[in-house]
Amino acid sequence: MVKDGAAHLRGLRDARTIFIDGRRVADVTTDPAFAGAVASAASLYDLQAEDPEGMTFDLGDGTRTGLAWMLPRNHAELVKRRVAMERIAARSCGMMGRSPDHVASTFVGFMAGRHAYDSRGGAALSSYFEAARRADHWIGYVIINPQADKSRQAKDQPGGDLVARIVDEDAGGITIRGAKMLATAGVMANELMVSGIVALMPGDEPYAFTAVMPLATKGIKLLSRRSYEAAVTSVFDYPLSARFDENDAVVFFEDVKIPWDRVFVHRDLRMMQAQWHETRAHVMQNYQCIVRLSVKLRFLLGLAHRIAETNGILGFPQTRETLGLLAAKASSIEAMVVAMEAQGEDFHGVFVPDRRLLVSAQVLAQTIYPEFIEAIRGLSGGGLVMVPSSAADFDGGEVERIIQASQRSPVAGSEDRVKLMKLAWDAVGSEFGSRHLQYEMFYSGPQFAIRGNSYRFHDWTGPKAMVQGFMDSYGLDRAPAKAAAE
Ligand SMILES: Cc1cc2nc3c(=O)[nH]c(=O)nc-3n(C[C@H](O)[C@H](O)[C@H](O)COP(=O)(O)OP(=O)(O)OC[C@H]3O[C@@H](n4cnc5c(N)ncnc54)[C@H](O)[C@@H]3O)c2cc1C
Numbered sequence: 055m056v057k058d059g060a061a062h063l064r065g066l067r068d069a070r071t072i073f074i075d076g077r078r079v080a081d082v083t084t085d086p087a088f089a090g091a092v093a094s095a096a097s098l099y100d101l102q103a104e105d106p107e108g109m110t111f112d113l114g115d116g117t118r119t120g121l122a123w124m125l126p127r128n129h130a131e132l133v134k135r136r137v138a139m140e141r142i143a144a145r146s147c148g149m150m151g152r153s154p155d156h157v158a159s160t161f162v163g164f165m166a167g168r169h170a171y172d173s174r175g176g177a178a179l180s181s182y183f184e185a186a187r188r189a190d191h192w193i194g195y196v197i198i199n200p201q202a203d204k205s206r207q208a209k210d211q212p213g214g215d216l217v218a219r220i221v222d223e224d225a226g227g228i229t230i231r232g233a234k235m236l237a238t239a240g241v242m243a244n245e246l247m248v249s250g251i252v253a254l255m256p257g258d259e260p261y262a263f264t265a266v267m268p269l270a271t272k273g274i275k276l277l278s279r280r281s282y283e284a285a286v287t288s289v290f291d292y293p294l295s296a297r298f299d300e301n302d303a304v305v306f307f308e309d310v311k312i313p314w315d316r317v318f319v320h321r322d323l324r325m326m327q328a329q330w331h332e333t334r335a336h337v338m339q340n341y342q343c344i345v346r347l348s349v350k351l352r353f354l355l356g357l358a359h360r361i362a363e364t365n366g367i368l369g370f371p372q373t374r375e376t377l378g379l380l381a382a383k384a385s386s387i388e389a390m391v392v393a394m395e396a397q398g399e400d401f402h403g404v405f406v407p408d409r410r411l412l413v414s415a416q417v418l419a420q421t422i423y424p425e426f427i428e429a430i431r432g433l434s435g436g437g438l439v440m441v442p443s444s445a446a447d448f449d450g451g452e453v454e455r456i457i458q459a460s461q462r463s464p465v466a467g468s469e470d471r472v473k474l475m476k477l478a479w480d481a482v483g484s485e486f487g488s489r490h491l492q493y494e495m496f497y498s499g500p501q502f503a504i505r506g507n508s509y510r511f512h513d514w515t516g517p518k519a520m521v522q523g524f525m526d527s528y529g530l531d532r533a534p535a536k537a538a539a540e
Pocket of ligand 1: 152195196197198200201204235236237238239302489492493496497498499500501502
């Protein structure tokens with residue numbers, strides 16, 4: 055039995071609390087702010103049900119679950135898992151960043167480093183992992199604190215309930231209160247993990263916890279940002295916004311009680327860092343991100359090429375130079391995926407991608423994406439806005455005749471030209487496209503933090519030894535002191 059889209063939709067019709075535009079959402083699967091993206095989310099599970107061999111694996115008793123939950127034992131299994139993740143990403147042209155394979159990958163990384171946990175936390179993690187993958191849960195996560203005053207620790211922020219913290223605990227579990235920033239795709243997930251990735255200081259113990267709970271748990275409140283999907287005039291006008299607006303929401307925990315068997319880290323400052331970096335959670339979750347990005351860049355590359363063809367500029371050397379540069383950038387990310395797999399390591403029985411190459415890809419991704427967007431805008435010129443106001447202008451009459459007269463291309467009819475330019479605008483310029491730029495620049499952390507990881511995880515021994523070796527091969531050509539005196 056494989057979880058399919060219908061099963062996922064059934065699971066979302068629960069008591070979850072989501073607020074948007076001054077109202078509470080009754081049913082996220084039908085609400086006009088979310089229904090299109092939720093349908094796309096469900097289709098990811100249909101993809102698994104349609105091709106269980108290619109997208110799922112057997113847990114040993116006939117239960118099949120998404121390949122992202124697999125603890126790969128060797129290079130071949132890692133690659134098989136990656137191919138499934140590529141197919142998930144391709145469904146949304148790489149536009150759904152927090153698809154179910156993302157946090158599943160985090161948990162695979164936690165499990166690879168299971169030894170880093172204390173015995174209670176490790177046991178809770180293992181039993182949750184088994185249950186979550188058996189249910190093929192979609193898990194969202196919040197691991198960053200709300201912006202306020204970055205110069206102060208969480209405990210020193212004025213106003214009390216800003217950052218989620220433990221406010222009570224008893225034999226049953228912990229109770230948390232406060233906020234976390236941005237659960238992407240939280241509205242369409244089954245469960246939510248809350249944790250922290252920014253280093254904590256002594257005194258921050260109430261903020262040092264990692265736990266997971268169903269989205270519908272009493273007291274969890276999601277405050278959605280504006281829905282881009284709700285604002286679209288038609289799929290033709292906003293083909294990406296209409297279907298792949300995965301949503302971002304601030305999460306407020308209002309005295310949320312979490313049982314101990316769902317608490318993996320408890321008041322442990324060291325473990326809050328160790329859970330990411332002494333395990334392979336940081337590697338596995340960001341490997342999924344880079345795999346997804348490689349699919350997205352392939353899509354954007356195709357878009358850039360098609361725009362050039364449509365505008366009759368493909369034959370110009372300057373255009374080919376631009377496209378050649380974009381192709382090389384997309385290929386470099388693709389190549390890094392292959393390389394980090396080829397140089398993967400056995401980490402306590404789990405075969406994981408090479409960490410140094412993974413963080414290098416993250417660093418490059420943060421600059422390549424904005425460069426892609428700028429280049430596509432540059433290739434497009436005013437064509438991105440030289441489009442009819444909406445699909446309604448194709449009225450079969452006077453306005454459509456003018457559209458046919460004014461929307462021309464050497465390779466496309468007027469409808470196809472408008473269709474392409476509207477797609478391109480949605481990818482790079484609409485509110486949806488603009489959010490994607492922000493996403494790719496920030497989802498894994500600010501640049502200084504990602505570059506800091508690159509510094510930290512690079513093995514400097516080889517480069518330093520090479521310089522020293524070369525410098526040792528020569529010196530000042532001093533004449534012997536005695537000869538100089540004579
Ligand atoms: C679209 C989107 C989706 C997201 N989805 C998720 C999600 O699903 N789950 C989740 O947990 N998080 C999510 N995030 C949050 C994301 O992880 C953070 O945005 C990211 O870690 C950066 O943190 P910040 O937003 O507080 O920015 P900041 O850290 O405040 O960075 C803003 C600027 O301040 C500078 N700055 C901050 N601190 C310092 C410092 N100490 N020294 C020097 N400069 C500094 C930075 O360099 C940067 O220029 C999402 C973010 C976005 C934009």
